[in-house]
């Protein structure tokens with residue numbers, strides 16, 4: 617079976633402040649995670665010379681991949697976090713207070729709700745199509761370092777979860793989800809490297 621390793625970026629400064637979107641650097645915790653991740657990947661993929669590391673174009677994923685050596689790294693715009701449009705940089709509290717109708721619409725239908733001048737989960741799922749095609753075409757392992765909304769969609773695709781569950785799935789920080797695609801089906805392992 618061929619492993620696909622999915623992980624969110626290490627905790628970012630915006631994660632600490634509770635702000636969505638943005639393009640900040642890693643927090644102290646995130647800095648520790650990137651080192652642990654590199655050790656894990658180098659060990660797990662020791663004999664996998666053709667493996668590759670895919671990130672988004674946002675610096676929190678590129679920085680998380682930084683210490684991993686020995687594998688090519690590829691940046692995909694399609695792996696960028698859901699675009700929160702006018703809400704980029706806001707906290708959920710601020711959205712609730714300043715845009716109560718939007719807050720309610722999103723709560724009612726998180727899959728279809730599209731941020732003004734931004735994206736919905738359905739938009740994200742659609743733009744991931746080329747990434748999924750390329751992931752399926754790969755023969756070697758791939759490490760995907762991306763963001764919560766995007767990883768929910770990728771994970772759901774490979775584990776065959778219904779669309780409506782996607783926006784609500786757990787993809788915790790600092791945890792690697794390994795998906796093994798074999799002829800008999802898909803197997804999953806989780807490695808929590810830190811809190």
Ligand code: G3H
Pocket residue numbers: 635636637697698763764765783
């Ligand atoms: O910043 C965006 C989050 O990673 C996605 O979270 O879709 O649950 O609000 P949410």
